[in-house]
Amino acid sequence: MPVQDFGNAYSTFVAQNKGAGLEERIRKGTKSAVIVAALFCFLISTIVFNFADTLMLIFIKPEQTEIILKGAEYLRIEGACYLGIGLLFLLYGYYRGVGKPGISVVLTIVSLGTRVLLSYALAPTLGEHMIWWSIPIGWFLADAIGVVQGIRKEKWFSRKRAEDEKVFND
Numbered sequence: 001m002p003v004q005d006f007g008n009a010y011s012t013f014v015a016q017n018k019g020a021g022l023e024e025r026i027r028k029g030t031k032s033a034v035i036v037a038a039l040f041c042f043l044i045s046t047i048v049f050n051f052a053d054t055l056m057l058i059f060i061k062p063e064q065t066e067i068i069l070k071g072a073e074y075l076r077i078e079g080a081c082y083l084g085i086g087l088l089f090l091l092y093g094y095y096r097g098v099g100k101p102g103i104s105v106v107l108t109i110v111s112l113g114t115r116v117l118l119s120y121a122l123a124p125t126l127g128e129h130m131i132w133w134s135i136p137i138g139w140f141l142a143d144a145i146g147v148v149q150g151i152r153k154e155k156w157f158s159r160k161r162a163e164d165e166k167v168f169n170d
Contacts, residue, residue, distance in 0.1 A: 003044070003082070006037045007089030014097025027156075033090055041086035048079030070128075077132045084139030091146035103149060107142040114138035 010033045017025045048055065052072035060067050088111065095103040118134035150156045 001085070003037060003040060003086045004089050006033065006040070006086065007091075007093035009093070010090050011093035011097040014094055015099075018098055030090075030094070034087070037086040037090055038083060041082040045079050045082045048082070049076050052076050052079065073129070074132050077129070078135060081136030081139065084136050084143055087143045088139050088146070091143065091150075094150070095146070098154070103146070107146050110145055111138040111142040114141050 010029075013029055013033070014026055017023070017029070052075035053068060055075060056068045056071040060071065062068075088107065091107060092104040095101060095107075115134045115138040118137060119131045122130040122134075
């Protein structure tokens with residue numbers, strides 16, 4: 001998944017700038033990274049959503065219509081939600097870059113754990129679509145936790161942090 005490479009590149013960017021004490025550069029770069037990743041995810045989502053049947057034909061013979069229909073349904077659900085995984089890869093990259101890989105592990109556990117729990121708990125009554133929806137739900141839940149962690153513990157939007165950096169950089 002190419003969007004994973006945005007997270008890898010972002011991790012390097014964050015680590016280098018954190019090491020150099022350039023917190024403001026990280027903040028500005030984060031805005032750019034989120035915009036680029038979001039645009040990329042939107043483009044991929046549009047392609048996957050609109051060409052799901054055609055994409056299934058890459059892997060499945062045309063006469064296997066039921067498999068193509070089910071696969072296309074799955075791709076449309078996933079495709080509509082790629083922004084969730086794009087942001088999650090950036091969060092993984094951020095936390096690795098600032099030297100807190102444990103938070104990336106927690107976000108992965110939340111994402112995968114949500115997927116498994118929702119699938120087992122709700123698929124018997126809501127069907128296979130719940131399995132498919134559990135994946136983006138896990139992504140967005142992990143995104144929310146990663147962002148809340150950033151706001152509360154990393155002080156992403158703190159005035160005091162900005163004032164401290166101004167003193168440090170003067």
